[in-house]
Amino acid sequence: MTDMKEIEKRLREEAKKLLESGRVSVVLAYGKGCDERHPMPFAAMKPEEADEIVFNEYCTPNLARYLTKYPAGTKMAVAVKGCDSRAVVVLLQEGKVNREDIVILGIPAAGMKEQKTGKDVDASLTCGLANPVLYDVLLGQEIKGAAAESPYGIISKLDAMSGDERWEFWKKELARCIRCYACRKACPMCYCDPCFIDQTKPQWGDKTPTFDGNLMYHLTRFYHLAGRCVDCGECTRACPVDIPLNLFHKYMARECEEMFGQKAGMDPSQKPAMVDFKVEDSDTWLE
Amino acid sequence: MKKFAIEYLSGVIASLQQKGKVFAPVKEKDGFYFREIADPGDATLDFYNTVMSPKHLFFPQTEDMIKYRINKEGADSAPVPINSGPQILFGVRPPDVRSFELMDLLFEEGGIIDPYWVDKRKNTIVIGYAFDSVDPLDFYNTFDIHAADPRGSDIFLVRKDRTVLARAFTGKGEALLDGLAGLENASAADEKAFEDAVKKGPGLKTRKLDLNGVAKKLEAIFDAPYWQKASMACLNCGVCTFVCPTCSCFDICDETLFRDGRRCRTWDSCMFTNFTLEASGHNPRTRAFQRFRQRINHKFSYYVSKFGVTSCVGCGRCSRYCPVNIDIFSVVEKAKEV
Numbered sequence: 001m002t003d004m005k006e007i008e009k010r011l012r013e014e015a016k017k018l019l020e021s022g023r024v025s026v027v028l029a030y031g032k033g034c035d036e037r038h039p040m041p042f043a044a045m046k047p048e049e050a051d052e053i054v055f056n057e058y059c060t061p062n063l064a065r066y067l068t069k070y071p072a073g074t075k076m077a078v079a080v081k082g083c084d085s086r087a088v089v090v091l092l093q094e095g096k097v098n099r100e101d102i103v104i105l106g107i108p109a110a111g112m113k114e115q116k117t118g119k120d121v122d123a124s125l126t127c128g129l130a131n132p133v134l135y136d137v138l139l140g141q142e143i144k145g146a147a148a149e150s151p152y153g154i155i156s157k158l159d160a161m162s163g164d165e166r167w168e169f170w171k172k173e174l175a176r177c178i179r180c181y182a183c184r185k186a187c188p189m190c191y192c193d194p195c196f197i198d199q200t201k202p203q204w205g206d207k208t209p210t211f212d213g214n215l216m217y218h219l220t221r222f223y224h225l226a227g228r229c230v231d232c233g234e235c236t237r238a239c240p241v242d243i244p245l246n247l248f249h250k251y252m253a254r255e256c257e258e259m260f261g262q263k264a265g266m267d268p269s270q271k272p273a274m275v276d277f278k279v280e281d282s283d284t285w286l287e
Numbered sequence: 288m289k290k291f292a293i294e295y296l297s298g299v300i301a302s303l304q305q306k307g308k309v310f311a312p313v314k315e316k317d318g319f320y321f322r323e324i325a326d327p328g329d330a331t332l333d334f335y336n337t338v339m340s341p342k343h344l345f346f347p348q349t350e351d352m353i354k355y356r357i358n359k360e361g362a363d364s365a366p367v368p369i370n371s372g373p374q375i376l377f378g379v380r381p382p383d384v385r386s387f388e389l390m391d392l393l394f395e396e397g398g399i400i401d402p403y404w405v406d407k408r409k410n411t412i413v414i415g416y417a418f419d420s421v422d423p424l425d426f427y428n429t430f431d432i433h434a435a436d437p438r439g440s441d442i443f444l445v446r447k448d449r450t451v452l453a454r455a456f457t458g459k460g461e462a463l464l465d466g467l468a469g470l471e472n473a474s475a476a477d478e479k480a481f482e483d484a485v486k487k488g489p490g491l492k493t494r495k496l497d498l499n500g501v502a503k504k505l506e507a508i509f510d511a512p513y514w515q516k517a518s519m520a521c522l523n524c525g526v527c528t529f530v531c532p533t534c535s536c537f538d539i540c541d542e543t544l545f546r547d548g549r550r551c552r553t554w555d556s557c558m559f560t561n562f563t564l565e566a567s568g569h570n571p572r573t574r575a576f577q578r579f580r581q582r583i584n585h586k587f588s589y590y591v592s593k594f595g596v597t598s599c600v601g602c603g604r605c606s607r608y609c610p611v612n613i614d615i616f617s618v619v620e621k622a623k624e625v
Contacts, residue, residue, distance in 0.1 A: 031520075033612040033614065033617075034424070034606065034612070034614040034616065034617050035423065038606075038612035038614065039612065040520045040611055040612045040613065041519070041520040041611050042519065042520065043519050061610070061611055065522070069575075115612070116317075117317075176315075178339070178348065178529050179525075180524050180525040180526045180528075180529045180556070181524050181525060181559075182522070182524035182525070182526045182610050184524075185522035185523060185524035185610075186522055186524070186610045186611075194560070194561075198559075198560065198561050200561075206540070206542050207538065207540050207553055208348070208349040208540060208542065208551060208553040209348055209349065209553075210349065210542075212544075234610075237610065238522075238524070238526075238610035240338055240526050240529070240530060240608040241316075241318070241338060241339075242316045242317045242318060
């Protein structure tokens with residue numbers, strides 16, 4: 001496994017090279033926050049800014065989120081870990097970014113830590129991939145060995161519940177939502193402008209954090225992410241009130257995998273499951 | 288002065304419940320929240336600070352103002368009466384207590400009186416609670432608030448090992464404390480321990496920023512490219528404004544289900560695009576950096592020119608819960624050097 005300091009060094013070198021040559025005008029990476037435990041997403045735009053790039057075990061945010069914030073056609077480089085690279089693949093599949101506009105700097109990452117708690121990132125809560133699925137440059141040794149446990153293992157607890165119990169569980173969780181929208185804003189797949197919940201004509205859901213409005217917002221968002229969620233866990237990490245949103249996304253991802261044999265963002269040559277039609281597609285939902 | 292053993296906390300909460308609705312810190316999942324206490328055993332004093340600030344006790348996230356029923360001719364409507372009744376807010380940390388006073392300026396003393404805020408403020412007894420440790424993201428020393436600062440509290444609590452010492456600082460605090468069942472009288476040694484703890488408060492150091500000239504400086508650098516750089520990571524979610532004890536912006540919505548509806552006010556956030564969207568379709572703040580700048584300037588410049596104080600208490604929540612670690616302290620610190 002490559003040392004984090006080594007990855008940081010190589011990230012700076014690559015960023016400097018790309019910015020100096022004019023290959024890209026923005027390098028999306030991590031920069032210094034108020035202390036080591038709080039690094040921030042950082043966009044280097046000049047070669048000398050490359051030295052401000054940092055990488056350590058707390059660099060969890062998924063930088064694919066920032067790709068769609070720049071005007072279409074911007075030449076960008078983006079540093080990605082396993083799940084993050086899957087988000088880039090989905091953005092490519094959906095035509096939100098062009099392959100020739102972006103340089104993907106892959107980071108084989110293991111031993112990441114949660115910023116809030118300082119504990120190891122629970123691999124069962126994310127997609128569990130250590131290596132990026134797509135990259136132009138890999139900034140360290142590929143991590144060998146068995147993949148983490150099944151990404152769906154964690155939802156067996158919900159599986160074991162009865163329908164009523166599961167409804168109670170989600171009712172309780174979603175009632176705590178304060179509608180700060182950190183989940184959708186941290187999500188690399190939530191690039192709609194405007195988001196349906198911000199529309200006023202018609203207004204699809206109440207603005208107040210009452211249960212009905214919360215349910216409208218979250219269920220719609222869950223469905224909008226069906227077959228697209230890459231299981232990076234950013235929504236859950238961003239949530240200030242600890243709603244385990246990713247559990248629902250995992251449900252959807254498992255359904256998608258079972259029905260269409262496809263996991264979001266694993267293969268850039270594939271069409272996304274929800275926009276593709278094959279005669280042999282599962283029709284079990286009709287039964 | 289009174290005291291009680293921490294093991295007896297639920298007993299104290301139960302006797303407070305005789306006097307009014309009690310709101311106290313409750314542990315939920317990974318964080319603590321001020322909740323109305325039904326079971327006295329739920330309240331705790333073993334917390335650092337709550338996720339959400341206690342401002343929602345006076346300024347709920349959603350508050351009904353009018354209820355209506357649509358009929359053939361129009362609608363029957365009636366205002367929702369403003370009457371909170373006595374309530375007790377238990378275990379508030381010193382910076383949060385200070386935040387209530389900053390909000391009073393806006394909701395009560397600024398010329399326009401907000402009856403919803405005033406009613407609840409008037410009916411609430413605030414029981415403050417000294418910090419005994421420091422989170423590295425806090426910076427309340429910047430605003431001359433210290434860890435064991437009793438100012439603004441009706442009653443102030445200090446923890447001494449397994450004992451909680453309680454002293455009243457206002458008339459209504461004293462009346463409550465004297466009439467409360469189950470508390471022991473404090474000894475002379477306890478009195479001294481309380482005073483020592485308050486004296487030692489300033490010894491617990493948080494980050495500190497010299498705000499001299501900051502309000503003017505922020506005005507001067509309004510158009511500086513600094514804001515694009517400082518806001519680069521900002522996702523424009525509303526976490527910072529919703530956890531903030533001094534963010535006060537709200538929207539007024541009508542929500543109707545079939546024929547019944549309510550007109551309510553609900554928190555809004557200057558981080559949201561729709562916040563400044565005008566009926567004409569024009570939006571003066573379409574860019575993320577403009578909204579980011581607004582949040583900083585409102586607190587550290589506009590509030591100062593309007594009310595003479597900074598609208599921040601250094602509780603550290605916005606930095607602690609920001610998904611991308613934007614730290615308001617560092618943003619202002621760096622703005623000084625622009």
